[in-house]
Amino acid sequence: MTPPTSESGEYPVTATKDNRQKFLERAMSRQAYAGHALIEVLHTAQELFGHLTPELLREVALKLKLPPSRVLGVATFYNFFSLKPKAEHTAVVCLGTACYVAGAPQLFQALERRRCACAAAEEAKGAAGPARLSVQSARCIGSCGLAPAVVLDGRILPRVTPAQLERALDKIGITA
Amino acid sequence: MTPEDLSDRATAELERQQGFRERLHCCTAAGCLSCGAEQLKRELNAQVEARGLSQQVEVHGTGCLGLCSRGPLLRRASDGAVFHELEPSEAGLLLQGDAASEQALAAKRLDPTHPFFAHQQRIVLENAGRVDPQQLDTYLAVGGYSALARAVSELSRQEVLAEVRASGLRGRGGAGYPTGVKWELVAKQPGTTKYIVCNADEGDPGAFMDRSVLEGDPHRVLEGMAIAGYAVGASHGFIYVRGEYGLAIQRLQGAIRQAEREGLLGPRVLDSAFRFRVDIRIGAGAFVCGEETALIASIEGGRGEPRPRPPYPPEKGLWGQPTLINNVETFANIAPILRRGGAWFAAIGTERSKGTKVFAVAGKTVHTGLVEVPMGTPLRTIVYEMAGGIADGGRVKAIQTGGPSGGCIPERLLDLPVDYESLVGVGSMMGSGGLIVMDEATSMVDVARYFMEFCRDESCGKCVPCRTGTVQMHQLLERFCAGQAGEHDLALLKELGTLLREASLCGLGQTAPNPVLSVLRYFPEELEQRLHQDAEAAAAAAPTEPA
Numbered sequence: 001m002t003p004p005t006s007e008s009g010e011y012p013v014t015a016t017k018d019n020r021q022k023f024l025e026r027a028m029s030r031q032a033y034a035g036h037a038l039i040e041v042l043h044t045a046q047e048l049f050g051h052l053t054p055e056l057l058r059e060v061a062l063k064l065k066l067p068p069s070r071v072l073g074v075a076t077f078y079n080f081f082s083l084k085p086k087a088e089h090t091a092v093v094c095l096g097t098a099c100y101v102a103g104a105p106q107l108f109q110a111l112e113r114r115r116c117a118c119a120a121a122e123e124a125k126g127a128a129g130p131a132r133l134s135v136q137s138a139r140c141i142g143s144c145g146l147a148p149a150v151v152l153d154g155r156i157l158p159r160v161t162p163a164q165l166e167r168a169l170d171k172i173g174i175t176a
Numbered sequence: 177m178t179p180e181d182l183s184d185r186a187t188a189e190l191e192r193q194q195g196f197r198e199r200l201h202c203c204t205a206a207g208c209l210s211c212g213a214e215q216l217k218r219e220l221n222a223q224v225e226a227r228g229l230s231q232q233v234e235v236h237g238t239g240c241l242g243l244c245s246r247g248p249l250l251r252r253a254s255d256g257a258v259f260h261e262l263e264p265s266e267a268g269l270l271l272q273g274d275a276a277s278e279q280a281l282a283a284k285r286l287d288p289t290h291p292f293f294a295h296q297q298r299i300v301l302e303n304a305g306r307v308d309p310q311q312l313d314t315y316l317a318v319g320g321y322s323a324l325a326r327a328v329s330e331l332s333r334q335e336v337l338a339e340v341r342a343s344g345l346r347g348r349g350g351a352g353y354p355t356g357v358k359w360e361l362v363a364k365q366p367g368t369t370k371y372i373v374c375n376a377d378e379g380d381p382g383a384f385m386d387r388s389v390l391e392g393d394p395h396r397v398l399e400g401m402a403i404a405g406y407a408v409g410a411s412h413g414f415i416y417v418r419g420e421y422g423l424a425i426q427r428l429q430g431a432i433r434q435a436e437r438e439g440l441l442g443p444r445v446l447d448s449a450f451r452f453r454v455d456i457r458i459g460a461g462a463f464v465c466g467e468e469t470a471l472i473a474s475i476e477g478g479r480g481e482p483r484p485r486p487p488y489p490p491e492k493g494l495w496g497q498p499t500l501i502n503n504v505e506t507f508a509n510i511a512p513i514l515r516r517g518g519a520w521f522a523a524i525g526t527e528r529s530k531g532t533k534v535f536a537v538a539g540k541t542v543h544t545g546l547v548e549v550p551m552g553t554p555l556r557t558i559v560y561e562m563a564g565g566i567a568d569g570g571r572v573k574a575i576q577t578g579g580p581s582g583g584c585i586p587e588r589l590l591d592l593p594v595d596y597e598s599l600v601g602v603g604s605m606m607g608s609g610g611l612i613v614m615d616e617a618t619s620m621v622d623v624a625r626y627f628m629e630f631c632r633d634e635s636c637g638k639c640v641p642c643r644t645g646t647v648q649m650h651q652l653l654e655r656f657c658a659g660q661a662g663e664h665d666l667a668l669l670k671e672l673g674t675l676l677r678e679a680s681l682c683g684l685g686q687t688a689p690n691p692v693l694s695v696l697r698y699f700p701e702e703l704e705q706r707l708h709q710d711a712e713a714a715a716a717a718a719p720t721e722p723a
Contacts, residue, residue, distance in 0.1 A: 138420065145544040
């Protein structure tokens with residue numbers, strides 16, 4: 001990374017400059033580069049770039065005039081922010097109380113099994129790059145009437161069984 | 177917009193609505209959306225178009241109709257009938273309106289006299305099924321913003337405060353602090369910069385009332401916040417919403433834009449000298465941010481770590497200024513209180529808990545969803561009559577209220593009337609309103625372990641008792657679940673529980689032991705059973721399976 005050339009943040013800090021950079025810049029300027037808008041800016045940055053790279057964090061720190069330690073501290077405090085690249089598909093198992101007593105742990109296990117199998121197959125093929133499936137858990141997505149629920153690529157699967165879940169994974173090409 | 181324009185707009189909208197022969201309200205809350213409400217609505221619109229009925233029938237979205245387990249739901253305005261589990265293919269039947277199609281729909285029709293609906297008294301959710309969250313005028317038509325108009329044009333700040341105090345409303349976030357007292361504390365503070373914060377960081381697993389209000393009736397929350405701003409002398413408000421609630425955020429953003437465009441928020445609220453703006457702050461997945469000082473730290477852009485109180489936020493809150501923090505349901509109660517008077521509100525409920533409470537009923541019951549009941553309703557009525565008891569005739573073992581800060585209540589105590597004091601008396605708490613019903617198959621030790629794991633993960637790490645105490649208690653509970661615990665573990669569990677309660681910095685740590693302590697209180701035999709296994713296992717000298 002080249003050192004920043006401008007105190008005012010007028011010049012791009014990182015070498016890559018595409019549309020996303022411009023959007024991020026606009027988001028920061030809309031907040032008047034205020035330090036207290038850090039979380040909003042990180043939300044935007046993650047939305048644009050998928051995850052928060054060290055370069056991004058440094059850039060945000062510089063523009064908002066915050067110590068990099070503070071930016072990293074905030075980025076790592078909240079579960080929402082990810083410092084690692086996202087997988088191709090994301091499955092979020094709701095582990096709220098209602099889902100938990102309705103069998104969410106079994107769903108989580110089924111997903112984990114599939115993720116491991118899929119990762120092993122990819123490795124055998126020698127494929128590099130981001131993982132194909134990421135399995136996460138959420139602390140209640142607020143759809144308790146539909147327990148147990150899994151959010152697969154942003155879509156809620158209501159009252160899902162492990163078998164239905166496996167079929168849904170087959171459909172998007174995450175095969176065992 | 178002036179107060180006169182407001183009533184003109186409301187009348188015009190009412191006339192427009194009366195011009196339709198039929199209005200169909202599709203529930204478009206997150207629950208129904210994930211059961212295909214959007215497809216149903218699209219099909220209805222297409223059919224209306226195809227049949228040339230667009231002058232006679234209106235189809236629009238509305239807030240949560242309550243019975244989330246039977247979605248997608250639809251309410252027919254002409255007779256108030258609610259239909260459940262509709263398929264897009266049934267759209268035609270809904271539009272025909274002849275006897276044959278009514279016959280065909282009979283099985284999909286919910287009985288309005290069913291206790292699930294009949295026992296409800298709706299104040300916070302009164303607009304569900306009447307208002308389209310994306311159309312401001314539908315909110316105006318049911319008297320929306322008239323309370324704010326009256327406040328800014330006719331009432332003094334003192335009169336608004338007096339009305340709220342007279343209502344006896346208490347904070348719906350869980351602790352139950354009297355709202356009127358809190359407002360007066362903030363109003364009394366010197367200085368011109370004050371803030372209003374709406375806590376919409378509904379993090380308790382099993383609670384989704386606030387989400388439903390934000391999704392279904394966002395303007396009501398904005399109106400409540402603006403009235404609060406007027407009463408305490410604040411001109412800037414923040415809504416702190418969970419990042420997980422995408423739809424609620426979207427609806428709120430739309431509502432704020434509409435309200436600003438129409439002059440209901442902004443530099444001259446309803447053509448008065450009062451100015452009020454509202455900004456959204458989106459949470460980033462930290463349960464502790466529901467704690468007020470952590471929430472403030474998060475709005476300021478920092479790590480969501482709590483700080484010791486006092487000073488309390490009404491004295492020193494956001495950026496060190498006096499700050500009023502209430503939760504979504506509290507703000508949602510404000511407009512009706514001003515419209516109908518504090519005395520009307522105070523007549524509902526029990527001696528010390530006034531008004532209604534929205535509960536999110538989930539778990540093993542036949543019906544799950546949102547219910548709004550007057551304070552004082554027995555838990556038994558909610559669980560057995562309204563939610564229909566356990567499916568397949570199973571038995572209720574316990575219910576859990578208050579999420580990870582609350583506790584379980586055994587079946588034999590279900591005659592308890594719901595209010596703040598009675599729930600605390602049995603070792604649980606009102607919490608924000610999650611009510612999870614468990615049957616005989618649920619292991620209470622496992623549930624306690626589940627909540628402790630939650631608190632362990634969500635502890636912010638600032639104070640030692642919470643940071644290490646939750647880890648230790650969780651490990652102990654793991655030992656119980658694996659049948660490896662001894663007598664001393666039971667004693668240690670109790671000791672640690674007391675320590676966390678006494679020594680933690682904020683509510684998260686102080687209440688983290690509650691689920692465990694309530695299992696110790698009501699289901700000690702379940703913990704002791706696990707001990708027994710251990711003794712036997714030790715006697716047999718068999719290697720035990722790790723958890």
